[in-house]
Amino acid sequence: MRYLPLTTQDRSSMLATIGAAAIDDLFVDIPEEARLTGPIHGLPMHAPEMAVERHMKALASQNLVAGDVPFFMGAGAYRHHVPASVDHLIQRGEFLTAYTPYQPEIAQGTLQMLFEFQTQVARLLGCDVANASMYDGSTACWEAIGMARRITKRATALLSSGLHPHYVGVAKTMARFTGDALVHQAPSLTPETDIAGLIGQIDKNTSCVVVQYPDILGRVDDLSALAQAAQAAGALLIAVVTEPVALGALRSPGEMGADIVVGEGQSLGVGLQFGGPYVGLFGCKQKYVRQMPGRLCGETVDAEGKRGFVLTLSTREQHIRREKATSNICTNSGLCALAFSIHMTLLGEKGLRGLAEVNHAMAVTAAERLEKIAGVKLLNSSFFNEFTLVLPKDARSIVRALADRKILGGVSLGRLYPEEADLANGLVVAVTETATLDDIEAFATNLEELLA
C-alpha cells in the first residue's frame, strides 16, 4: 500500500518495543463484541493509481464541462479564467500541506499571505478590516447577521428580496434555532430593487438590513440611503457581494456606508468546483472588529525586532472561549484564500479594473443581442455581468433544452425559487470574460429556435 511506509518487519519490531504480542493488544479498549476482525464486507480492496484514476475519470466524463460549451451561468458562482500560475503556486507543498498557523515562527508564509489577503479584501470591499476568510459567502452572510445581533442586541434581520435564495435558506435554518426573526420575501420582476420599500420596513427592532449587491437578478442600486436609514434607526447595513469582480467597476459597499460587507470570493482563483470549496469574504468597520467571527492575522515583531505576523484576537474564538465564542468556526478556507490572493496579485488594480470592464462589456453585448429575440425582455435597468431575461415561457425547461444542445444558458428562476410561480419565466444570465462573441451568438440562435 503505497502511502503506508511500515514493513511487516517494522511492525513486529515496533510491537516488541511496545511490549505487545499482537496489534489487537493495542485495541483492547474497543469492546470485543464491537471490534472488527477483518476488512468490512461488501467494500472493495485497495487499488493501484491506474485503477482509481480510471474509475474517477469515468465519473468525471459523465458531467458536461462548463469550459467545453457556451457557458452563461452565475447566480452565486462565476466562471472566470484563472491564470496558470495560481494553481501551480497553491500546490506547493509548503502551502498545501501546512496546518493553521498556530506556530508562527514556522508559518510566516501562510501568515504573511493572510495579512495580504485581509488587506486586499478590506480594500476591495471598502472596509477598514477583513478577516482571514470564512467557509463561503452563504455562511459568511449568516455570521454577519449573528454579529449584528451581538452589536445591536436586537434580533430581527431584514433580508432584501434580492439576496441569493440559498443565503436566505441558510439564514432561515440557523435563525430557527437561534431565535432570530427574519423578514424576507421573494423578489419581484422589476427593473430596479425596492430600496424605498426596504427602508420603510426598518424599525426599532431591526438588527440589520442585508442587501445583495449586485442582487440575485443582477440589479445594482446605490446603497447610501439604505445605509443612512439603517444606521439612523440603530441598525447595521450588511452588504453581500457574490461577484467580487463587480467591485472592479462599481463603487464598493463600504464606500456607500455598509457596516459589514461579506462576499463569496470564488470568482478569483478558486473555480466553479460544483459549489465548493469556496471562500467567504468578511469585512467590517474598525469599531466592530472585536465582534468579528473567524481567524484574524495581525502584524507584530519577533524577539529580534523583525516584522512578523501572528493569529490574533483569538479571545473571540472557540478554542479559547469555548461556549462564549463569537462563532464555532475552527478550520476556514485558507488555501482558497491563497488562490484568491494570488489571482488578485496577478491582476493588480489595473488588471481587476480591466477584467471588470471586459465582463461588463461582454454582458452588455449579450444583453443587447438577447433582448432582440421576439418575446424576450431584458428586466434590468442596470447590471454588471449578470442580468435577468423574462422569457415568454417557463425558463426551466428552456435551460434543460439548451443543455441538451450543449449550451449552459443561465440559471432559471424556477430552479432558485421553485415555489414562486410568478418567477418561472425568469432566466438569470451571467457573461464573463470567458465567453466569446461566437458563444453569445450560439446562445442567442438556439434560444431563438427554442422559443419559436
Place this chain on the structure above:
Amino acid sequence: MSMNNQGRPTRPAEDSAASPAFATSTGNRALMLEEALIFEIGDANRTGVDLPEAPKAASRLGGLERKSAIGLPGLSEQETVRHYTRLSRQNYAIDLGLFPLGSCTMKHNPRLNEKMARLPGFADIHPLQPIHTVQGALAVIDELGDWLIKLTGMAGVAMSPKAGAHGELCGILAIRSALEARGDKRSVILVPESAHGTNPATAAFVGYQVEDIPAKPDGRVDVDALKARLGPDVAGVMITNPNTCGLFERDLKIISDAVHEAGGFVYCDGANFNAVVGKVRPGDLGVDAMHINLHKTFSTPHGGGGPGSGPVVFSDALAPFAPLPFVERSEDGKLALIEEESMEDHHASSFGRMVAFHGQMGMFTRALTYILSHGADGLLQVAEDAVLNANYVLRSLEDVLDAPFGAAGPCMHEALFSDNGLADGFSTLDIAKGLIDEGFHPMTVYFPLVVHGAMLVEPTETESKAALNQFIGAMRSVALRAKQGDPSLHSAPHFAPRRRLDETLAARKPVLVWTEPVAEQAEAAE
C-alpha cells in the same frame, strides 16, 4: 561557457569552520530569503494578466461607476511566482517532515487526490447545472456517502457541512429538530471537559446550555457522574471517541444506552476517527450522529487552515432530519438532487439548508480517491499503523516525559504527555519551541485542558519507523534540556525564519491590514 570556478575546485578556507553570525545587507541568509509585502513591491499599474479586448458597449452600471482607487498592487507573473515561492519556504508542512499535531491527523496528502480533483469534469462544472449534466458529480457524492455510511455502520449521511465544526452544528441541529418533532423541549447538552473547544461553542451557538461532564483519573468519561446527570432536560451528550487524551471511551455503548434510555441523543465528535476506521463502527456503539473530517481521516490537505469538509453520518432516529441538499438514486438508476422543491415528497422533516450549493465537492473527489486507493483492507491497516506508531512514540518517550495515562494501557492514535518533571520555570512551550530548532513542527500543546501542560503527539500512519526514530531522538534531547534547565530553550527557536513573536503586542494594538507608512504619505502629499 565555463564553470564559475574556472576549473579551480573550491575548498574551505582553513579558519572558516566557525563563521560569525553577522547581519547580511539584504537580511537574507543564503537560501533563507526575506520577502516584502505585495503592497511594498507591487504597483497598481503593473499586472501579470493579459485580458481579451472588450467589445464596444455603453455602460449600464446605473451611475455607480467606481471613481476612487482601490489600492491593489499588481505583480508580473515572474514576480508573483517568486513572491509566493519565497513565502512558501517560510512554512513548515507535512511535505517537509513529521507533523505531530495531536487531534489534527497531519497525514500524507496523496497527489493522486489533487490530480483527480482537477479533472475538468469535477473542477469545471457549475453547481446549478441541470441535473442530467452532472450525473458523475452526484455519483461521487453518492459513492463517498455510501462508503462513509458503511465504514461507520450508520443509516444516513449529510454531505454538505463545510468543516468539522460545521458538521458538529449539523449534528446538534438534527438532535434539536428530532426533539422538537416530538414536542420535547430539552435545554442541556453535556460535554466532557476534554472536548475540543468547538463542541461547547457549537452547542451554545444553537441555544443549548453546556454542562461539563467530569473525567475519571484514567482519562475517560465518568460514566456514573454522567448517568446521574441524565434527565428530562438533557438533549444529548457530545463525546469525542477516541477522546482527546488519545484513549478509547470503552464504555461508549453503556453511555449511549443510558442516554437513549433518558430520551437524549449521542453526538460523537469524529475528529479522531483515523484511529479506528475499519476497526469499529460507531453505529455499533449507539452513536446517533458523528461528523467526519475528510481533511483528517481521509487525507484531504489542510491547506494552511482549510478548506476542510465535515460530512455527518446519522442513525435511523436522526437521518430524517438531515439537512438539504442530498443525493438520491431514483428507480431508473438516475441520481437526483433533493433540494427545497422536492423535499416535501422525500424528506419533509429535513431541518433545511446549511450552505449554498452542495458542500465541498473538491474535497469529496479527493477523499473518494483516497478511499478507493486504500480499500477496506487498506483503511483497516491505516488505523492499525496509526495506533502502532503512536504507541511506539509513547513507549519510547515515557522514561523522559510524564505520560499521565501511560501506565493504564495502550493509547490510540496519539500519545499524551504532561509538563510534570520539567525543571522549575520550564514549560511545555519551551519544549515546543525547542522542537522547532530540531526541524519539527511542535505537537499540540496545552490541549486537552484536563492535563497540566499537555503535549499531544499524533504521528499518523504515514510516518516510517526511521522518521519516528528521528522525531523521538529530537523529543528526548529537548525534554532532557528542559529537565536540566537549559536556559537557551527559553529563547528558542533560534534557527527559524522568525524568533518568538510578540502576540501580546499584536492583540493590544491590532494591525490587521497594511497601511502606507506615514513618511511616504507625507511625501506623496507634497
